[in-house]
Amino acid sequence: MRLRGVRSSRNVEDRRGRGGGGAAVGGLGIGGVLIVLAIGYFTGIDVTPLLGGGGAPQQQQTRELTQSEVQAGEFSGQVLATTEQVWTEIFPDAFGEPYEPPVLVLFSGVTQSPCGGASGATGPFYCPVDEKAYLDTEFFAFMRSELGAGGDFAQAYVIAHEVAHHVQNELGILPQVNAARQRSSEREANALTVRLELQADCLSGVWAQSVSGLLEPGDIDEALNAAQRIGDDYLARRAGRVPNPHSYTHGTSEQRQTWFSNGYQSGDPAACDTFGAESL
Template sequence: MRWKGRRTSKNIDDRRHAPRGVSRAGMGGAGLIVVLVVGLLFGVDITPFLSGGGQVAPPQANAPVQIDDETEEFVAVVLADTEAIWGEIFRDSGIQYTPPVLVLFAGRTQSACGRAMSATGPFYCPVDQRVYLDTSFFQVMEQRLGARGDFAKAYVIAHEVAHHVQHSLGILDQVNRAKQRSSQADANALSVRVELQADCYSGVWARAMDQRFGVLEPGDIEEALNTAAAIGDDALQRAQRGVVVPDSFTHGTSEQRQNWFYRGYKSGNPNSCDTFAARQL
């Protein structure tokens, strides 16, 4: 992915340089194991945090961001691409798109959905409409999963922004209400449909972004598909437990995640991403 020297987003909140006295606990030992089990799912179910969470005003545009390093520049470029593409898609539908703020942190920070930690992995909080990302997660992707390449990382960001798109369209609220009335198995099944739709939206973004900016390189889509395979529920459970328990899936199998990302990429149409109407995922 050709990203260097391109436009960066101003909606970055870099908290990695915490003041003295604020904990910046890193990932080590047991923490990495938890990351593999939870974080690599690209988003946690934050429903338990939402009760009593109250209302938070939508994020306002930040002041100009001082880009401190290459990682922040990369994240800011990808975020800017999501803003351009989803802004255009929403505009074509007569809807105003308000982009999320992306919080970079190291070790831990606070979100409106509770404490964000390395062990939770990247996630989207609908209460404050922010994406939370500990960038050391990218190292875990490369070193433990073999999910390498710039576009593998871009897929992570695009997936979390896709949850913001779902929130903006009212999808997350509807799903959370349905989950409250459901059994655990049915609630898990709804979570799978949410995550697969976010994968599909990521594919829609990838196609539109390449058509508009022409920045994808040979092998980029394969990087995203390889990452999707590595983080399927079945792949993670098989690696960690040696057994697969479908009723406990919350994000979908490797094959499902690949298929829905590629469906979005091939169609370029968000309407092709209605996982909730699909009889077979």
Template sequence: MRLDGQRESDNVDDVRGQGGSFGGGRGLGSGGGGLRLGGGRLSLGTVAVALVAGYFLGINPMTMLSMLAGGPMPVQQQAPAEPTEEQREASKNDPGARFVRQVLATTEDVWNAQFQAQGARYEEPRLTLFRGSTPTACGQGEAAMGPFYCPADKRVYIDLGFFDTLKSRLGAPGDFAQAYVIAHEVGHHVQNLEGTSDKVHAARQRLSEAQYNALSVRLELQADCYAGLWAHHTQQSKQIMDNGDLEEAMNAAAQIGDDTLQQNAGRAVVPESFTHGSSAQRVRWFKRGFDTGDIRQCDTFNTRTL
């Protein structure tokens, strides 16, 4: 991936080492045979699915748990931490942080143009780099969640240690695989601006768990398609891709498919429990965005075949 000379986004807050604690918001409470959140009862199996989903490129699991329970988004009173001047200076010379800033800048260029073409203004998200844990408007962010997007504060959160996990544990090495992760999370931000996330959340009230899982799959596959769209337009305008980069992204999409994750965990593959889509589906929708560069081709909610 060729990023030399590419601008760096100003929307990245590097608070690594600062840590944080959760206070003043709604949390999880025990109750009988499950966990209760937002007035609804969740089975331990559902909680496990939400945590795994969050770990592998989904929204904050606390937000997902709230959706599954049919309750409101968890509210965090404490604002996300701001980096100190010392942290800002250290971040300027950090290769990992610089990579994230450059990739985020390319997503800003693409989505500003996409929204402008539709006569709208793109509200750029902020991205927080943290280590270990950090307070968010969706609850306490933990490194074990993997990268996630919080719609309440319109921020993407990443512990850079996840990229090591992506390479060593998930079998998805490469800088373009990492860029795909960022672009996928930004895709969730686009869905938030479009109102798609709110519609999915509202639909939870009238759906069974299996039906909601199916809707969640469509949400995630659209974010994959948006990531492909980002790759298409960034390559056209900046020629940043090396040979093998496309394969890196598609391999990452395949390695985090629900069926592959369940198989690798020694579990039976249960399509009704999928929240992100199968490996084949994730690759297919990323490739559709990449091949067409057309946001209209990313409508996963009005197609019968995923």
């Protein structure tokens, strides 16, 4: 992805390098924390207890960011800026209202948000309460080394996906789905969550089409590969489990790739109505 000359967003809150973010959590080193976080993000399991531990509270600390952290922060800010430009242009035409962008919180290890205590336990996530997306930039390294989902555009896809949840929140879709899930059985709630996540994948594809001038050969393949590697069925098999569609919360690899492609090929948010689709 060609980002030279692209401005960095001002809507970035960088919590890395302070608050003891690089310290061990619950007896886990940073590598162990990242693995636990990824399990929570991709399976929908609450792994907060695994991070709690019984040690003494960490002292507030500050540290200098590594060069790779600096680069990851700059990259994230630039990608966020592209989402701001895209949705500021698309939102009024598609939905008749101005777009208010989210804040992207960069953190290391774990952090706090109104959506939960040890909120990093869910990996990259969007909190509708404070309208902020949360990202541990070390997650990029985990994607590359553990999931085989490397490449800068795979990383950009992750950011665009979380911003897409903000788009859903701005449209009122997120609170409606959350209310419906509260009234539903676990199986029905999971099915609603899958449609929500696939819509976010589709909206990510709309963003990708809108920034096509910044793309390099192979970028879309990187995003599709990442979508494949984070499908519920792929991750279940990778963990040695038999895939159970009723437990899915993000969709299969094929579904995630298909809906991202729908958004990318159409460039139209109207193509992302996963809730009106008879089949996914």
